[in-house]
Structure formats: structure tokens, C-alpha cells
Amino acid sequence: MFKKVLIANRGEIALRVIRACRELGISTVAVFSEADRDAAYLNLADEKICIGPASPTDSYLNISQIISAAEITNADAIHPGYGFLAENPYFAEVCATCGITFIGPSSKVISTMGDKVKARRMMMKAGISVIPGSENVLTNPDEAVKIARKIKYPVLLKAVAGGGGRGMRLVDSETGLREGYVQAQQEASQAFGNGDLYLERALNSPRHIEFQIMADSEGNIVYLPERECSIQRRHQKLIEESPSVAVDSKLRRRMGHAAVRAARKSKYVTCGTVEFLLDTKGKFYFMEMNTRIQVEHPVTELVSGIDLVKMQILLAAGEKLKTQQDDVRISGHTIECRINSEDPNNDFMPSTGKITRLILPGGPGIRVDTHIYQGYEVLPFYDSMLAKLISEGCTREEAISRMRRALDEFVIEGIKTTIPFHKLVINDEFFQKGKIDTGFVQKRIYPASSTPS
Amino acid sequence: MNNSSRDLNLIRQFVQTLKDTDIVELVWERPGIKLGVKKESQDFVIQPATAASSSAKEPSKPSLEQEDVSKTAPQDSGLTAVKSTMVGIFYRSTEKDGNPLVKERDLVKEGQPIAVVEAMKIFKEVRATRDGKIVQFLVESGQPVEYGQKLVLLKT
Numbered sequence: 001m002f003k004k005v006l007i008a009n010r011g012e013i014a015l016r017v018i019r020a021c022r023e024l025g026i027s028t029v030a031v032f033s034e035a036d037r038d039a040a041y042l043n044l045a046d047e048k049i050c051i052g053p054a055s056p057t058d059s060y061l062n063i064s065q066i067i068s069a070a071e072i073t074n075a076d077a078i079h080p081g082y083g084f085l086a087e088n089p090y091f092a093e094v095c096a097t098c099g100i101t102f103i104g105p106s107s108k109v110i111s112t113m114g115d116k117v118k119a120r121r122m123m124m125k126a127g128i129s130v131i132p133g134s135e136n137v138l139t140n141p142d143e144a145v146k147i148a149r150k151i152k153y154p155v156l157l158k159a160v161a162g163g164g165g166r167g168m169r170l171v172d173s174e175t176g177l178r179e180g181y182v183q184a185q186q187e188a189s190q191a192f193g194n195g196d197l198y199l200e201r202a203l204n205s206p207r208h209i210e211f212q213i214m215a216d217s218e219g220n221i222v223y224l225p226e227r228e229c230s231i232q233r234r235h236q237k238l239i240e241e242s243p244s245v246a247v248d249s250k251l252r253r254r255m256g257h258a259a260v261r262a263a264r265k266s267k268y269v270t271c272g273t274v275e276f277l278l279d280t281k282g283k284f285y286f287m288e289m290n291t292r293i294q295v296e297h298p299v300t301e302l303v304s305g306i307d308l309v310k311m312q313i314l315l316a317a318g319e320k321l322k323t324q325q326d327d328v329r330i331s332g333h334t335i336e337c338r339i340n341s342e343d344p345n346n347d348f349m350p351s352t353g354k355i356t357r358l359i360l361p362g363g364p365g366i367r368v369d370t371h372i373y374q375g376y377e378v379l380p381f382y383d384s385m386l387a388k389l390i391s392e393g394c395t396r397e398e399a400i401s402r403m404r405r406a407l408d409e410f411v412i413e414g415i416k417t418t419i420p421f422h423k424l425v426i427n428d429e430f431f432q433k434g435k436i437d438t439g440f441v442q443k444r445i446y447p448a449s450s451t452p453s
Numbered sequence: 454m455n456n457s458s459r460d461l462n463l464i465r466q467f468v469q470t471l472k473d474t475d476i477v478e479l480v481w482e483r484p485g486i487k488l489g490v491k492k493e494s495q496d497f498v499i500q501p502a503t504a505a506s507s508s509a510k511e512p513s514k515p516s517l518e519q520e521d522v523s524k525t526a527p528q529d530s531g532l533t534a535v536k537s538t539m540v541g542i543f544y545r546s547t548e549k550d551g552n553p554l555v556k557e558r559d560l561v562k563e564g565q566p567i568a569v570v571e572a573m574k575i576f577k578e579v580r581a582t583r584d585g586k587i588v589q590f591l592v593e594s595g596q597p598v599e600y601g602q603k604l605v606l607l608k609t
Contacts, residue, residue, distance in 0.1 A: 034601060050599040051540055065600060068540040068572035072597035098573070 009081030015041040020309035033059035077101035086292040103316040123286040126265040131285040133200035141181045159188035160196035165235025205437040206277040211259035216321040223256035240296035241335040245434030271312040302334040333396040339387040343416035356414035361406035534603035541572030545594040585609040
């Protein structure tokens with residue numbers, strides 16, 4: 001087992017990993033940028049090291065500073081959290097070269113799954129349906145037009161190196177495709193340094209369903225109850241829940257087995273997530289695999305009773321998976337709302353500044369994962385997520401009513417947050433009935449301000 | 454009597470001349486007289502031992518300790534701290550057990566290498582940020598340092 005883990009991240013997830021390590025009796029090293037110097041969670045780590053100025057490229061993305069910090073503190077493993085270096089195959093490789101365990105899958109797996117075209121090809125080989133589309137990287141707009149005619153409009157242009165909806169365009173005509181091609185290419189090369197695109201048929205009102213898997217180095221793989229993440233805005237997840245109202249035990253088994261096949265085919269070790277789109281007829285398609293711990297992992301923790309961050313650390317340390325598929329149970333229902341420092345009344349504009357008043361919700365069935373506190377300064381350099389508000393109940397109805405209560409209790413003053421948005425969704429009739437898909441926010445919450453995606 | 458009063462006068466003149474200089478130590482010998490002069494600016498006080506030793510054991514401490522140093526060394530005293538631009542191990546010399554690049558009280562020019570920080574077998578020079586005199590090293594050779602950590606105090 002590891003003696004000391006360095007956490008190459010900040011905010012909520014850094015705190016989450018510190019907590020898991022403390023429970024496991026592992027010492028922690030927190031790294032921070034000059035802008036995060038006063039963050040309270042840093043004091044919960046056994047050691048803390050400043051790794052650079054506020055700009056992420058100079059600090060949380062600065063591989064040499066982070067590796068040096070691990071070396072001078074004698075950390076034997078690095079937890080990358082999510083975002084930043086979590087899915088950077090080069091970073092995983094550098095860790096391995098330096099004799100530091102990267103808490104995640106191998107560099108090779110990260111690299112394959114990070115290339116969406118390669119990942120699609122691998123899944124096809126594993127017998128998992130992928131969304132009809134281009135088999136290779138698109139070479140020019142003419143080729144895209146040819147493929148689009150075959151698979152039929154509307155189609156989705158996506159970045160090979162993609163993520164977070166950047167470099168993505170939904171188009172429903174040849175003209176739109178030609179225009180979108182140039183825009184998406186530019187956006188992708190700016191965001192990922194790689195402008196390669198591929199094409200997929202755009203499904204009609206799909207649900208986003210994903211499966212958490214856990215895998216050990218001996219090839220034991222288990223899937224956990226699904227998460228439904230259909231409440232999105234511009235491809236950014238805002239609300240996740242488990243289980244999904246659209247998945248019965250038979251479909252769960254089929255999708256879960258597909259997720260396990262995906263993990264086995266890629267020789268995956270530790271925790272990961274296989275994302276699918278589920279169409280209205282119950283057919284599901286592989287979308288991508290996330291080779292990290294995800295933001296929404298708590299919903300799975302609460303319904304399954306498994307601490308995923310601790311499990312991830314144990315599996316990275318070479319422990320054998322003790323959970324068998326038959327041991328996995330679903331207990332009740334869980335919902336998570338991502339509370340972001342954005343103004344939902346002003347096109348989700350990021351909001352920064354000091355939190356002048358903070359009252360966290362609590363009571364039965366409420367969990368809040370957050371790094372903020374009264375007096376905390378929300379900085380413009382980093383992600384806008386402030387807190388994850390998670391409710392659980394015996395039924396979906398109870399989880400919803402607890403979420404509604406908790407959103408009412410939650411007070412954050414000094415900055416704008418997405419709490420009002422979540423209240424709209426939670427009180428929506430369609431949401432309450434579970435009639436949701438990835439177009440829900442655009443169709444039900446902001447029908448007037450429909451924005452091109 | 455005459456001799457000693459003349460000597461006293463000489464010493465007074467001597468001290469007066471030295472008043473506006475930075476001289477820290479000077480020994481002047483003539484037959485029958487030995488004059489030693491030490492001059493130290495009294496406007497800053499530094500406790501090197503505590504800052505260095507505690508931070509070596511506990512990397513979470515150095516930043517706090519250095520805050521204390523900077524408080525006792527106000528900006529207007531002409532003191533500047535040279536900070537580390539990377540995380541790594543601090544060394545006074547470029548070779549193992551080699552001579553230090555500079556010593557305390559040495560005069561240095563802006564850009565002159567005064568120490569190195571090593572990370573992953575790569576040595577990066579720490580350069581003087583301006584002309585001045587090395588007042589004090591705040592970390593010991595071989596000690597880990599973080600980004601932005603104050604390494605050396607320079608007086609201009």
C-alpha cells in the first residue's frame with residue numbers, strides 16, 4: 001500500500017482525495033498555485049507545496065513542477081483527480097518513468113481512449129455498438145459531406161481529442177456541415193492542439209447513461225449501477241442520478257456487460273466510466289470511456305455503498321478486487337446537482353468574488369462535497385464548480401423532495417450560483433416524471449434562448 | 454596622554470568615515486595599535502536556524518517562516534528576496550560538495566548565478582535579481598524548496 005500520495009489537483013476533488021487517503025491511513029501532499037495559497041482544505045493535507053503561479057499551465061498542468069514536488073516529498077503515488085492532468089497519457093508515462101504510481105489506468109489506455117476514433121474502433125472490435133459515423137479521422141469537408149449523406153442528417157461533428165463539448169457541432173444540412181467543419185476544426189485545435197474531426201449521426205432525444213467500472217490488475221472487472229446524466233447544458237452535465245428510470249434490470253445487465261467488455265478489451269485497471277447514449281427504442285451506443293474518477297462519482301457511491309476514491313487508490317496499489325458482480329446492490333435513489341459559480345439568468349456567465357455568507361444544507365439524506373467556506377474567494381482561473389449537492393432517498397420521489405429542501409436551505413451570498421437553475425429543474429413536471437433526455441434543458445428550461453450547440 | 458588622545462581622535466575620525474559605508478568588518482594594525490571595526494545594519498534581524506531547520510522537516514512550514522522573516526526585513530531597508538522559480542532541491546554549489554557559488558557578504562551583479570535548484574536531474578541556476586550584497590541564505594544546501602520560496606536575501 002502507498003505511504004504517501006500527492007494530489008495533483010485543487011478544490012473539491014483534492015479535498016475528496018485527501019479524505020479518502022486519511023481514511024486509508026495514507027499521508028497526503030497537497031500542491032497548490034499561488035492563487036490557492038489560502039484554501040482551507042490545504043491544511044488537511046500532511047504537507048503542502050506551492051507549485052507555481054495562478055495560471056493552470058504554470059501550476060496544475062506543469063508536469064515537471066508536480067513530479068519535483070512528488071520527489072522532494074517522497075510521495076510514492078500521484079492522484080490526478082479529474083481535469084488538469086487526469087487524462088494526459090504523457091503525464092502517466094512520466095510518473096511511471098520516475099517510479100511514481102499514477103492512480104489511474106496505464107498511459108497506453110489513456111492514450112487510446114483519449115483518441116475518440118481509436119476508441120470507437122476498439123469498441124467495434126469488442127462487439128459493442130457505436131453510433132453510426134465515420135470510421136476514420138475526416139480528411140476534408142467533402143469527405144464529411146459524403147459520409148453524412150450515408151448516415152443521414154442531423155449529424156454531429158466531433159473532435160478526435162474532444163471533451164466538454166468543445167470542437168463539437170450539430171448540423172442538419174450540407175451547408176451547415178461545411179460551415180461547422182471549419183468552426184469545429186478551429187475550436188478543437190485551439191482547445192486540444194489537435195483539429196482532427198470525426199462524424200456521428202445525431203440521435204433523436206437520447207439519454208446519457210454511463211456505467212462505472214472497477215478493475216484490478218488480474219482482470220477482475222465489476223460494473224456498478226448506472227448513472228443518468230441527461231440534464232446537460234451545452235454538453236456539460238449539471239444533474240446526475242442513479243439509478244436511471246429508463247433502465248430496467250435486464251437493460252442494466254446488458255449495458256453493464258458491454259461496459260465490462262470495453263474495460264477488458266482495453267486492459268483497464270482501477271476505476272473508469274463507460275459512457276453510452278440510449279435511444280428512445282432502448283438501443284444503446286458506446287460514446288466514450290473516461291479514464292479518471294468523475295465529478296459525479298458520489299451518486300454511485302451512495303446507491304452502491306462503495307467508496308470509489310478509496311477503491312481507486314487500492315486498485316492502483318495492486319490490491320485485488322474483493323467485490324463480485326453478484327455483491328453489487330442498488331440501495332434507494334440518489335441525485336446530484338452541480339452548484340457552479342455561474343449566473344443562470346445571464347447565460348451562465350461565470351461569477352467570481354468573495355463568498356460573503358454561506359450556509360450549507362444538511363439533514364437526512366444530504367451530502368455536500370465542497371471546498372468552499374465563508375470568506376472563500378472564487379477565482380477566475382479555475383473551474384466554476386463550487387459544490388456538489390447530493391441527495392438520497394428510498395425512492396426517486398424522496399430523493400427529489402430532499403433535493404428541493406436542500407436547495408432551499410443552501411445559502412451562498414456574494415456571487416451568483418446555479419442554485420436557481422436547479423430549483424427550476426427539480427420542480428419541473430417532466431423531470432419529476434423522469435421524462436428527460438439530453439435536450440431537456442434546451443426544451444423545458446430555456447426554450448426561448450435555444451442556443452446552437 | 455597625548456598619544457592616547459590623538460589615537461582617540463583618530464578612531465573618531467575613522468568611525469565617522471565608516472559611518473556611511475557598508476563595511477562589516479575591518480582590522481587595522483599599526484605598531485602598538487590594533488583597531489577592529491565591525492559594522493552591521495541594525496534595521497533587520499534574522500534568525501536563520503529556525504527557518505531552515507524546521508522547513509527541512511516539514512515542507513508545509515517554510516512559507517510561514519519566511520513570512521516572519523520578510524516582516525522583520527521591511528522593504529525600505531533595501532532588502533530583496535530572491536525566490537525559487539521551481540520546485541526542487543536547493544544547492545549552494547553546482548557540484549557535489551563543491552565550493553558555494555557565492556558566500557554571504559559577497560557582492561553580486563544582476564543575473565549572476567548564486568545557487569542552483571535541481572529537479573529530475575536538471576539544474577536550474579538561481580540568479581541575482583539585481584546588483585547587491587548577499588545578506589543571508591534562507592535555506593540550506595540540500596533542502597527542498599517550493600515555487601516562490603524565498604532563497605536568498607540581497608541588500609542593494
